[in-house]
Each structure stands twice: as C-alpha cells, then as structure tokens.
Amino acid sequence: MAQDPAPQAPAAPATPATPARTLLPLILPALVVGVGASLLFLGVSEAAEAFQDVLWQNLPDALGVGRYSVLWMLVMLTATGVAVGLVVWKVPGHAGPDPATTGLDAPVLPPAVLPGLLLATALMLAGGPSLGPENPIIAANVGLTFWIGHRFLPKVPGGLWAALAEAATIGALFGTPVAAALVISEALAGRKIQGALWDNVFAPLVAAAVGATTTTLIAHPTFDLDLPPFDHPGxxxxxxxxxxxxxxxxxxxxxxxxxxxxxxxxxxxxxxxxxxxxxxxxxxxxxxxxxxxxxxxxxxxxxxxxxxxxxxxxxxxxxxxxxxxxxxxxxxxxxxxxxxxxxxxxxxxxxxxxxxxxxxxxxxxxxxxxxxxxxxxxxxxxxxxxxxxxxxxxxxxxxxxxxxxxxxxxxxxxxxxxxxxxxxxxxxxx
Incomplete structure (x- = not known):
C-alpha cells in the first residue's frame, strides 16, 4: 500500500516589492541631500587646504623657518592642539562627542553642535594631525539633513534622512557611489528589513551618486596611485x-x-x-x-x-x-x-x-x-x-x-x- 508523501514545509512568503510610486517621491530629496552633502564636504576641505597653505608655507617662509623642520612641526602641532582645545572647551556643543567613541554610523547631533564640530575639523585638517575628514563630515551632514528635512517634510521617517546624508557624504568622500552602496548593504545585512534590498538602498544610492558626481565635477578627485599595471597573477x-x-x-x-x-x-x-x-x-x-x-x-x-x-x-x-x-x-x-x-x-x-x-x-x-x-x-x-x-x-x-x-x-x-x-x-x- 502506497504511503502518503511526507508533508512539506510551507514555502517562505516572497518579499513584497515596493511600488514605484513609493520610491519616486524620494528622488528629489535624495538629489538635494546629495548636492548639499558634497558641497559641505568640499567647502570644509577647501577652507582647510587654504589655511594649511598659510600655516605650512606662507607663515614659515615669512619667518625664515623650514616648512617641515622639527621646530616648526612641534610648534604647529602643539598650536593646533591649543586651537582645537579652545573650540572643544568654549564653543557651544563642545565640537560633538568624544571622537574615540564614534564611527561612520554617526548619531544625529543637535544643530548647535555642528558649527563647533566643523571648525574643529577644519583646524585639525589644516594643522597636520593624522586623521581624515570622514567621521565629522558625515556627522555634520546627518545632523543638518535631519534638522532641515524634519522641518520641511516632517512625515518622512527620520532614519531615512540619516541614511541619505550618510550615503551622500560617503559618495562625496570617495568620488563614487559604490562605496556608499557597499556600506549601506553591509549595515542592512544585520537588520530585519522590509521589502527588497534594492528598494531599501534606492534613495540612498541616488543621494550617493549625486554626491559623488558633484564632487567629481568640482574637485576631480582620484584614488588611483598610478602604479605599474599588475597582470597575470601567479x-x-x-x-x-x-x-x-x-x-x-x-x-x-x-x-x-x-x-x-x-x-x-x-x-x-x-x-x-x-x-x-x-x-x-x-x-x-x-x-x-x-x-x-x-x-x-x-x-x-x-x-x-x-x-x-x-x-x-x-x-x-x-x-x-x-x-x-x-x-x-x-x-x-x-x-x-x-x-x-x-x-x-x-x-x-x-x-x-x-x-x-x-x-x-x-x-x-x-x-x-x-x-x-x-x-x-x-x-x-x-x-x-x-x-x-x-x-x-x-x-x-x-x-x-x-x-x-x-x-x-x-x-x-x-x-x-x-x-x-x-x-x-x-x-x-x-
């Protein structure tokens, strides 16, 4: 006598796709955030580079001191510590949280904190300490985007504004949206998300692409070190x-x-x-x-x-x-x-x-x-x-x-x- 086949487990329900009418309204905010995040990054970078030229070229030349002499490095790095210390001590918001406690996933900081954070970052970049602009610039863009976006479009979830700003800034920093897409995908991998992956990264990817394009058109960045080509690995x-x-x-x-x-x-x-x-x-x-x-x-x-x-x-x-x-x-x-x-x-x-x-x-x-x-x-x-x-x-x-x-x-x-x-x-x- 033939036995009934063993019952099979029910198939997992397919992930529902997000309708296009839900994604289309996100394009314009993503465009605006992408341009704004890139311009803030470029503005801080340009200001820091101009001040760096003054500190490390014009000033030592005027004083007759070697630009990168031991004396000048000691003076400039210590003076940079004093300048940033004054910002952290006296400027409202104290230039944000302790940098040792922050990463690329920036918290939403109050708007009053951001001027001090940007000033401390520009002074650091010009003065010579061995840090990059990525963490504070992402934090500043996230704070500004959340504040402006929540004010003019209060119905948009706050998490989306933060995601757009972070993606746009990473795209601007690296001059390509690929880096932002990879960071977002890696962050979403550990979370329970609703909808398909590409539905979730759609708007941030738009912001990253616009941020990267804005940076490329204005500053023409490149990471290629122009080393001899590598072919035929063994x-x-x-x-x-x-x-x-x-x-x-x-x-x-x-x-x-x-x-x-x-x-x-x-x-x-x-x-x-x-x-x-x-x-x-x-x-x-x-x-x-x-x-x-x-x-x-x-x-x-x-x-x-x-x-x-x-x-x-x-x-x-x-x-x-x-x-x-x-x-x-x-x-x-x-x-x-x-x-x-x-x-x-x-x-x-x-x-x-x-x-x-x-x-x-x-x-x-x-x-x-x-x-x-x-x-x-x-x-x-x-x-x-x-x-x-x-x-x-x-x-x-x-x-x-x-x-x-x-x-x-x-x-x-x-x-x-x-x-x-x-x-x-x-x-x-x-």
Missing amino acids: WDDLLAALVIASAGALLGMAAVYAFPYVHAAFSRLRHPMLMLPVGGLVLGLLGALGGHLTLFKGLEEIGELAADPDGWSAGEFATMSLVKLAAMVVAACCGFRGGRIFPSVFVGVALGLCAHALVPEVHPALAVSTGVLGVLLAVTRQGWVSLFTAAVLVASPTILALLCIASLPAWLLVTGRPQMQLREDGTPVR
Whole structure:
C-alpha cells in the first residue's frame, strides 16, 4: 500500500516589492541631500587646504623657518592642539562627542553642535594631525539633513534622512557611489528589513551618486596611485597577497589593542586644554621621527610614496607605517575630531611598499593593495569598504580575485575582536 508523501514545509512568503510610486517621491530629496552633502564636504576641505597653505608655507617662509623642520612641526602641532582645545572647551556643543567613541554610523547631533564640530575639523585638517575628514563630515551632514528635512517634510521617517546624508557624504568622500552602496548593504545585512534590498538602498544610492558626481565635477578627485599595471597573477603573487594582508591585519590589531590604553592615558588629563595640546606635542615628536609625509590625513602623501616606490628603504617605509599608525591612535585618543580611514590607507601603502622593498619580486601594486586591505579590515571592520578602497588604489581588475582571497585569513584575524571604537565607559566595542 502506497504511503502518503511526507508533508512539506510551507514555502517562505516572497518579499513584497515596493511600488514605484513609493520610491519616486524620494528622488528629489535624495538629489538635494546629495548636492548639499558634497558641497559641505568640499567647502570644509577647501577652507582647510587654504589655511594649511598659510600655516605650512606662507607663515614659515615669512619667518625664515623650514616648512617641515622639527621646530616648526612641534610648534604647529602643539598650536593646533591649543586651537582645537579652545573650540572643544568654549564653543557651544563642545565640537560633538568624544571622537574615540564614534564611527561612520554617526548619531544625529543637535544643530548647535555642528558649527563647533566643523571648525574643529577644519583646524585639525589644516594643522597636520593624522586623521581624515570622514567621521565629522558625515556627522555634520546627518545632523543638518535631519534638522532641515524634519522641518520641511516632517512625515518622512527620520532614519531615512540619516541614511541619505550618510550615503551622500560617503559618495562625496570617495568620488563614487559604490562605496556608499557597499556600506549601506553591509549595515542592512544585520537588520530585519522590509521589502527588497534594492528598494531599501534606492534613495540612498541616488543621494550617493549625486554626491559623488558633484564632487567629481568640482574637485576631480582620484584614488588611483598610478602604479605599474599588475597582470597575470601567479602562485607567488597569491602567497604574497596572503602574507601582506595578514601582516596588515596584525599591525592594525596592535593599534586596536593599544587604543583604549592610550585613550585612558589622555583622559587622566581631564581637560581639553591639556589633552589636545599635549596630544599635539606628541604628534609633533612623531612627525619629527617619521618625517613630514606622516602628517595630515595622508591622501596626498600616499601619492608621493607611490610616485617613487623605490625611493625609500624598507626601514624607512616601516618607520613611516608605524609612526603614522601611532599618530592616528594618539590624534583620535586625545580629542582631535576626525576619521581613521584615510590615515589607515597611508599605513597600508607604506607597509606594502616596505614589503616590495624587502622582496622586490613582489609587485608594488599587489603589495600596496593587500597592505591597505589588511590594515583597513582591522581598523574599520568594514569588509566591503576595505576591499573597495584597496582595489581602487591600483585600478587593476586582475587583482580583485587575489584581494578577495587575501581578505579571508585577514578577516579571521580581526573578527570577533575589539574594534577601534570605544563605548562611553572607555571599553572597546566588539
């Protein structure tokens, strides 16, 4: 006698698609946010660069002091600490939260906090500390967008305004919406979302594309280091990629583990007019040790390194990598407002070129991209952004497969471990 077939589990309901009439009204706000976020980023960057020229070219030339002499680096970094300390101490809002407690996912700050945050960021960028603009610029754009959007379109969910501003700023920072799409997709992966993935990223992707296009049309940014092209990978290239990416991850994790201890040391000073000037003095000493290329956010400086991969010894590249990493930790822990992605890229580039100097058979493009990949994975825990950044630096499609493979052991070294971000009580986020 034939038996009845076993009952089958009911199929999971299909994810309902969002009607186009729901998505279309989001296009105009996304366009406005994209343009506005890019213009704010470009405005702060241009102001900081103009002030940097005054501080590091016009002023030392007028005084007859070497632009990057040890004396001038000590004076300028300490003075920058004093200036930012005054902003944090006296300006309403105190330039936002402790930068050691923030990441790319910015909180919505009150509008009164934002002028001080932007001023502290511009002073930091001009003065030379080893931090980038990403975290405070994202926070400023999120706060402004939420405040303006909620005022004029109160029925739009507040979370959407924050997502649009974050995506637009990331698109503007990297000059492409791809980075923003990857960050959003990675953030949504851990959440229960309603509707299809592309329905959820539709409006943020519009904002990111507009932000990136605005930046490209005005500033013409590029991340390509113009290294020799990398073709036809072999087994030795695979081995080199695995070793360098893992070394970068371990180097980055050393800084991650040191982060809470350095932060606690500066916190004992208690007052921003002590923490920031002392931090600036330490950064000046580090700059004297590593040279002027280890100052600032590091984007222009990696271009100088890559322009002459054989221009420094392995020891000099190693020194610059370690000094830059230490400077990034000190700058973030003593209270300078800034992000950690751009200086981490410098650390990875210097590490990769150190590997190339030690073993000339290792292709410089492969060494640089895998070094950046490993360091960024440790510092940011953003897998897609780390892969994307490493890939665009060398603009070589054949390297993508090696980067994906090299990311696996590097990720195993960093996942589940403390992050380079602290809670309010000073303990690291995991």
